Amino acid sequence: MHIGIDVGGTNTDAVLMDGTTTLAAVKHATTPDVTDGIVQAIGELRSGHHFDGEQITAVMIGTTHFINALVQAKRLAPTAALRLGLPATRALPPLVDWPAELVEAISARSYLAHGGYEFDGRPISPIDPDELRAHAEDMRVNGIRSVAISSVFSPVNHDLEVEAARIVGEVLGPDVAISLSHEIGRIGLLERENATIINAALRELASEIVDGLTAAVRKQGIEAPIFLSQNDGTLMDEDYVRLYPVATFASGPTNSMRGAALTSGLATCAVVDIGGTTADIGLLINGFPRETANEVKVAGIRTNFRMPDVLSIGIGGGSIVDEETAEVGPASVGYKLMTEALVFGGSTLTATDIAVAAGRASIGDASKVAHLDPVFVERVLERIGERIAEAVDRMRTSPEPIPVVAVGGGSILLSDELPIFGAVHRPDNYAVANAIGASIAQVGGEIDKVYAIEPGRREEAIAEVRAEAIDKAIAAGASPASVAIVDFDEVPIPYLPGNATRIRVKAVGDLDMGGLR
């Protein structure tokens, strides 16, 4: 048995699982002290379905702690950004496009040093150990507790980041955390560097939170290892979280999508999550969310770490309906639905009123919407169906048919048949989908690098990269027999000679729980 817990901003969900079977599920409001909520949730699971501490083989937790800390600019460590690349890159130093209040919140200091590589792996300039020691000394004097090191083209060659970390580490000692950009982001120096600085600023908090979560679980007599969900839905162990807290940032929407898919038995599908104000649409391919190809802004900072690609459109249960045009949203009564909607005695025609009038939902007072013209009601619902279908179509990457899974309170707005896509799947047990998503026990390894592929050596080069990704997944705890490549992408880089190609491979396998104890 294992336990999945999702600590959201509003609710904490927990499930007790045996394989993919849900034995018990609980949901309640997130407590100010998160660990209390976890202790409570595990206690309630136990009263729902009795278990002994030693029967639990793993505890998986999805949390929004880290992204919230960044958004609120709270509990962030004094951080230095050190970039290797001189004499290049001087015009745009680290932190160049950051919001001023975040620069202040991390007491940021920015340093430029020699180093870095060209696109083809030739050095730009050698690193200068004295220069690095002087920078490190300045960091020490200024109370820096965490360092982010980036280097030009480190996704091609990361040697200099590693070497610089060694030199800086000698001056600052073992208590100062060091994050390296090649382990965090991909091509695009500013975006990768930004993600690394964010990671660095969260390192102290990561240790505190991991210790807190561990203590909470141990208090329940469970000695099993603890894992946290990453952006792509795979798991990372405690040690990994301490090093890469930034990898948890988008685990909320990911766990929700993966949970929805698991409960509906589909590995490849589109998930439409309709709430009060928006419909959020994401795509799962082989059980993993399709990720954005573009830069993503987090708390006003441009980054390029992998986030699930989610398209939000302004259709939700609280969306205001135009009585003339039958169009829905994007304006919404939001949290005032319970007072503003017609069925609740209010005076605004909302999408929820339409659903009630159509007999799709029985909430509030149906007589308050009895006057609506059935033809109009049908037209509104048709428009919702058309727009959702169009949005799903926009998200998919090919004209291949794909099943659609609808979840969330607002999914009553969607009819059972969607234009283009046909039948809509509605999973049971959705209320705790996030926790179920967190409980899916998979680990992965990913490689994303630029290679200069010699003519005639393409197959060989690809085979090497694939093997590297598989090894990485096994090192992360996957049982070797279960590891498979779930994502492969090869993109020639324009304007570059020598067949420079960016190759990205992701291997994923089942967590080897037997090997854990």
Add this chain to the structure above:
Amino acid sequence: MSWTISAELIPGLARGAAVLGTGGGGDPYIGALLAAQALREHGDVTVVTLDEVPDDALVLTVAMMGAPTVMVEKLPSLTEVVAPVHALSASLGRPVTHIACAEVGGVNSTIPIAAAAALGLPLIDADGMGRAFPELQMVLPTLYGVDASPLAFSDEKGNTGVLTTVDNSWTERIARVACVEMGCSVMISGFPMSGAQAREALVADSLSLCREIGDGIEAARAEKADPVERTVQLLGGRELFSGKVVDVERATTTGFARGRARIDGVDASLELSFQNEHLMAALDGVTLVTTPDLIMVLEHDSGEPITTEGLRYGQRVRVISAPSDDRWHSPEALAMVGPGYFGYEVPSHRFDGTAETPAPDAPEVAA
């Protein structure tokens, strides 16, 4: 009338330049950031109209040559942006008085702003193409007999070269080799012109047009009007097609991103052919518009320009066309930038769909 570029104007200007860039020029983010940073550090830049440039001025174009993909990783240093201008000034034995853009679109409309700021020189409200093209010699000054060389190029390490070549195609060939050797992202400065030559050879008011388009898109969004329609009006063009991207095929050959995209509409299908820039649009197999006129892909609702690298399945887009500078339609110009040069065996078609057969008595523009 002269005007001033400050950091606040950059986002609008960069967006407009991305529209006129016809899909090429790479992600404008770094170029815009570089210009804004240079303006903050060195002060605002004065933009003068072509009329205001004295006849005896010394005008140089400044541009980035190489791979935009490299520039997002190996960021510029600004010293390599000003170095080729200094080198050329020394070689010519005269001070440079004005900076101009070689093209509009992507980074090459914002890098000259950064250069002008760092050099403390005025920037001319004009450029060498009125759009973007992939090769260095593809500028109107070439047609007027202006030599690209002496042309200086610099990297961030301090390497600088000054080329003297027999013609502008040789400048492109030699500079391209040096560019790769120097890390695939160099800054170049060349096409030395007098004020009188610049007035004759450049496309006037193109930075103002970039601003108008960028601000127009923003204003149309704010007014809940149609940003695409606004852009079409500003360019005096037409909307070709509206639909969904259903197929994008690309291959990188000889260093350029060549490809095709298919866009399906209600009952017709548009095919776009591109090589960095969009070069040809055909509706159900019938050629509609080709280079040198402008073909642009804009996001259906927001009007945000989409680069050829950014085209993806499922996007709802509108394709618009607009006239290029009239001088691009002479036989010499069409030989340099017409569909034939890029390997498309069709006569060139103007933005409004008319095919052009170069008349034997077409105006002679080469000096």
